[in-house]
Ligand SMILES: Nc1ncnc2c1ncn2[C@@H]1O[C@H](COP(=O)(O)OP(=O)(O)O)[C@@H](O)[C@H]1O
């Protein structure tokens with residue numbers, strides 16, 4: 001499989017045996033059980049260690065100030081009629097770290113992403129990216145400033161080929177201006193260098209075999225990969241992923257996880273929404289918890305998941321996102337036992 | 350039945366005036382709908398603005414022909430911008446509603462009795478085409494062409510110019526759509542939010558597509574007006590727009606030559622059916638109890654409709670379309 005995989009910027013952290021940069025999960029794709037560390041994960045890279053060190057002394061309270069925030073939001077409120085979908089008093093996202101945004105369904109995570117990236121307008125509030133205000137900045141300008149997002153419902157451009165999807169991601173293209181579009185010699189050189197970059201990304205995301213296929217013919221997981229790779233074509237500094245693993249074949253989740261970690265090693269900041277707590281625990285340096293529109297808790301993954309406020313938020317909300325795999329299994333076992341009893345009663349009659 | 354006259358009429362219509370008009374109008378619509386996914390249901394308005402811009406400038410204002418062309422083109426740009434500003438930021442269906450309404454507004458305005466001095470009301474305007482025919486290098490009174498395609502000097506001149514315009518427009522569309530600009534347009538057709546998230550100003554691209562398609566529609570209007578040497582408001586109704594859509598889907602949307610082939614096939618089919626029916630009725634093959642010669646005009650559209658349905662069932666991607674692409678749509 002990935003014998004020839006090249007990871008230009010990843011250098012294995014310590015000299016841990018077998019902890020090389022490319023260390024895929026063994027053939028049967030298993031979900032990482034981060035809780036007790038049963039599966040040996042690749043050693044964290046230097047940026048991961050740096051991010052965790054930087055966040056070590058941050059107070060574990062909602063709205064905690066970070067040592068080097070790249071994104072700061074203040075009083076962001078979005079109402080839909082009578083419903084307040086988002087009401088974030090203050091939140092800061094640490095530069096160079098992977099921050100997970102979790103919360104029960106309907107907590108307002110997607111809406112918050114939409115607001116931050118200009119796809120929706122808040123009723124109140126301000127937010128800055130790299131120190132510059134983004135309030136009222138249209139979505140395409142937000143992207144040009146280096147803050148790119150993906151969507152919860154994947155948006156592959158179906159009737160464009162995979163490589164065309166990728167090329168579309170490149171910014172500042174001369175050939176995208178109407179005045180120069182008809183004159184190939186003005187943009188061909190740039191197109192070639194963009195294509196080289198696209199091909200390199202496709203190789204990294206193992207989509208190179210699909211290069212000429214229509215994006216619409218890819219599987220759900222491959223589309224997620226393509227969307228992420230395409231977003232990287234914009235050369236972002238902050239990547240916002242809305243449920244990157246949802247609907248992805250378990251065989252692909254491990255490689256997607258590694259790609260997300262890779263972004264941090266390349267110096268990007270990552271913010272992502274995810275329901276799978278094992279994954280959150282595995283890759284995030286910091287976790288922000290939303291419930292009913294507000295930030296209710298913040299902290300490193302393990303601390304946050306033990307926080308009673310968080311457990312409350314989940315149990316209080318629609319309980320459709322199990323906190324852990326064990327939790328899910330317990331529920332399942334309980335339900336099965338219940339069924340068993342019912343069955344016995346029926347038979348006994 | 351006189352098959353040679355039936356076939357020669359059909360052959361003439363393959364490159365005839367109607368084919369040129371519909372091909373141009375559909376090339377414009379292809380930029381908007383085929384590539385950018387804009388539901389412009391008012392292409393007839395752009396055709397009308399071209400034709401009336403020329404007619405009013407020359408006949409009413411007494412200005413030269415070339416100025417009429419400029420006015421027609423500017424009118425199309427203006428209409429596109431006016432339609433685009435309020436609707437292109439909204440959902441796709443708003444543009445459809447706005448354009449269908451705008452097309453009717455344009456038609457009803459030029460046909461209104463109050464504006465008879467300026468637009469000729471319901472009878473329209475004429476006498477603006479001579480400036481165009483004066484430019485003709487062809488010798489009046491002679492006829493040009495070969496085989497079934499022999500045309501009078503006047504008709505030959507407008508057809509020549511029309512086909513040059515078609516070739517030019519197709520070249521422009523070809524060059525634009527293989528460029529990164531065209532790629533953005535196709536991306537917008539697929540999912541405009543995805544394109545926006547990649548830093549493209551979707552609104553500006555949609556506006557550009559609407560303007561380019563509208564201007565090409567105005568070119569169709571020039572040919573329409575000049576070819577008939579008159580403009581009449583009721584020729585620019587919504588059914589014109591629907592026929593333009595038919596032509597586009599017939600040839601295959603988002604294909605450079607789709608609109609041209611679609612227009613030719615559409616008109617050949619229409620003329621063929623009409624001629625066969627007329628001859629069959631005349632020769633008594635079809636008893637007058639079933640159909641008489643005055644009903645042929647309507648029946649041919651029914652039969653063309655039937656043929657289109659069959660085509661859409663058996664070749665839904667149009668003549669030039671790619672079945673592989675269409676299959677993706679269904680996912
Ligand atoms: N366009 C909208 N109109 C009305 N209500 C909406 C809209 N978008 C989201 N909501 C509501 O806002 C709340 C937050 O939704 P969302 O941000 O999608 O949650 P999450 O992504 O955390 O699951 C939900 O109650 C949802 O129903």
Ligand SMILES: [Mg+2]
Pocket residue numbers: 109110111152
């Ligand atoms: Mg969501």
